[in-house]
Amino acid sequence: MSYFFQLVVSGIVVGSIYALSALGFVLIYKSSRVLNIAHGQIIAAGAFITYALTVWVGIPIYLSFAMSMVATFFLAMSVERIFLRRLIGEPIISVIMVTIGLMSILDGLIYLTPFGTENFSFPPYLPTTPITIGGVSISWTQLVGVIITFSMIAGFSWFFKKSTIGISMRAVSDDQMASMAIGISVPRVFGLAWAMAGLSAAAAGGIIGNITGLNFDTLHAFGIVVFPVVILGGLDSIQGAVVAGIIMGLIQQFASGYLDGNWGLNGTGEVMPYIILLIILLFKPHGLFGIHEIERV
C-alpha cells in the first residue's frame, strides 16, 4: 500500500510540473491560437539560465530563479515580436511551422553551449535527507518544487481573475474584435501572453532542473509531453491544464510503477500519455474543460 502512496506522491510532483509547463502553453494558445511547439526549448532555456546564474555567476539560487524568469519573460516576448507578429492572419500551418523552426533554432543555440550535451546538477541548497511519513518519502526539492508550482498557479489564476491586464487577456481570447473596440491593444496582449508563458516555462524549468538534474533531452521532452496534457485538459482551459497535468503525472507514475517489468513491457511511462492522447482525440476531442466549438468536419 505504501508503494501505491509513493506512486501517488511522485505522480503529484511530476504532474504539478506538467501543470506548470502546460499553463504556459495554454496561455499562448488561449490568447493567440498559436500552438507553441518550441515550449520545451523555452523551459530548457529557463533551467539553464538559472543554473548559469547560480553556479557560474554565483548569485543565490532564489534570486537567480527569479532572474531567469525575467530573462525568459523577455526572450518569449521578443520571439513573439520578431517572428510571430509578422504572421498574424497567415494560415495556421505557417504559424505552427514557424514555431517548429523556432524549436530548431533554439535547439541549435542550446547545442552551442555546454548544456546541449553535458549533464549538470544544481548544488544542494536544501536538506538532502527526504521527509518520510508512514513509508512514503518525498525529497525537499520535490516538496519545494510542488509548493512553488502551486503558488505560481494560484498567482496566475488571481492574475486572470482580478487584474486589469489579466481580464483584458481573457477578453482578447473571447473576442478580438470586441476587445479592440473597447480599447485593448491586441498585439500587446499577444506579446504579454508569450511573456507570461516564458515566465512560467522558466519556473517549470528551474523546478525540473532541481529535481532531476539538467539534461537537455529530459528538459525539452517536457515540451512534448505537454501536448497530451493540454489535450486532456482542453486546449484553452487553464484549470484544465492544472487538473490534466496532475492526472497525467499520476497515470505516468502508475504505468511505470505497475506495468514496467510485467508482460515484457518497458518504459511505458513515456508512451502512456500519447496513447491516452490518441484515445481522447477519438472520443472526447475537446478534453475535460475545453470549449466545444461546434465545428465538426
Next chain:
Amino acid sequence: MSSNRWLATGNYFTSYKEEQRIFATSLDRSVMCAFLFVLFAWPLFFDVGNKYMLVVDNILVAVIAVIGLNLVTGFAGLISIGHAAFVGIGAYTVASFCRVLGDSHVLITHAWPLMIVVSGCMGALFGAVVGLPALRLKHLYLAIATLSFQMIFQWTINFMNFFDQGQTISVGRVFWVTGTVARNDHYLFWYYVILIVIVVLGFGVRNLLRTRYGRCLVAVRDNDRAADAMGMHPGFIKVYAFGLAGFCAGVAGALHAYLYRGVGIDSFTLHQSINYLAMAIVGGLGTLQGAFWGPLAIRVLDLQVERLSEWAGSHLTAATNLTTALRPLSFGLVIVLFLMFEPRGIANWWRIVRSYVKLWPFRY
C-alpha cells in the same frame, strides 16, 4: 498534339479538358522528356563514386517521402508532424519480414518490388488509422495526433525485442536478372529503381490531382464547408489524404531499407519528421515541383553545414559538437526565413524564372 503556339502569351484555352493538360505545349513535353533522359543517362557518362551516389539516392528517397507529405500537408492542408514514422512503418515492414524469414529469404531478395508495394500499403493503412480523428477534428488537433503517433512509433520500436530495440536490422542483397546486385553496383542499381518509382509516382500524383479524387483534397483545404455542401465528405477525404501520404511514405521507407541494407530507428525520429516538413516548406507547399526542390535544397544545405563545421572544427579546439549545433540552427533559420519571406517556396522562384525566360525580351 497541343498546337497552340501563342500559349506563352496568355490563356487561350477553349475547353476545360485543354486546361487540364499536364503539358501545355509540346515544347514543355519535349523538355520534360529530355530532362528525364538526362536523369537516366548521366550515371553512364560520369564515373560517380559510391559516396556521391548515396547522397543522390538519399535525396531521391526523400523526394518520394516529401511527395506524400506534400499531398497531405500541401494539398489537403493537414499538418503531419509524424511523417518520418510513416516512412518508418514502410522500412519496418521490410525489416519484420527479414526478422521472421531471415534477411536473405527469397521474398526479400527476389520479390522486392512486391515488398515495396506491400510496405506502401502498410504505410497507407497506418496513415488512414492515424487520420481517423479527422472524422471529428480540425487541423490543430490532427497535428497533435500525428505527433503522438510519432512518439508511439518510436517507443514501440525502441522497446520491442522483435525490432531489436531500434538496433539496425539487416536486409539482404537483392537479385536482378543478371544475378545478385554486387556491392559496387548497389547504389547505381537503386538509383535507377528509385528514379523509376519517382517517375511513376510523380505522374501518378500529377494525374490524380486533376481527377476528382485529387481535387477534392484541395477543395477541402480551401473551404471544408463549401466542399461539404458540394457533396464531399471532408472527414473521409482527410482520412484518405493521410492514406495517400502513408502510401508514399511506406514506399520511401522500403526503398530506404533496401538502399541502406538495414533499418534502424535513427532515421525515423521526430527530428527527421521535422526535416521532411522543412523540405516540403522550402520546396513549396501545394506544388508538385516543391517535392523535388525541397529535399535537394535541404540535403545540399546539410552537406554544406557539415563541411563548414568540419572546417571550423579543425580551426577551433573546443568546437566538438558544432555539427549538432549548426544543423538544427540552419534548419530552423531556413524554415523561419522561408515562411516569413517566401512562403511559396523555391517552386515560386522557379515559376518566376520560367515566366521571365518565356516572356523575354518582351516583359510587361
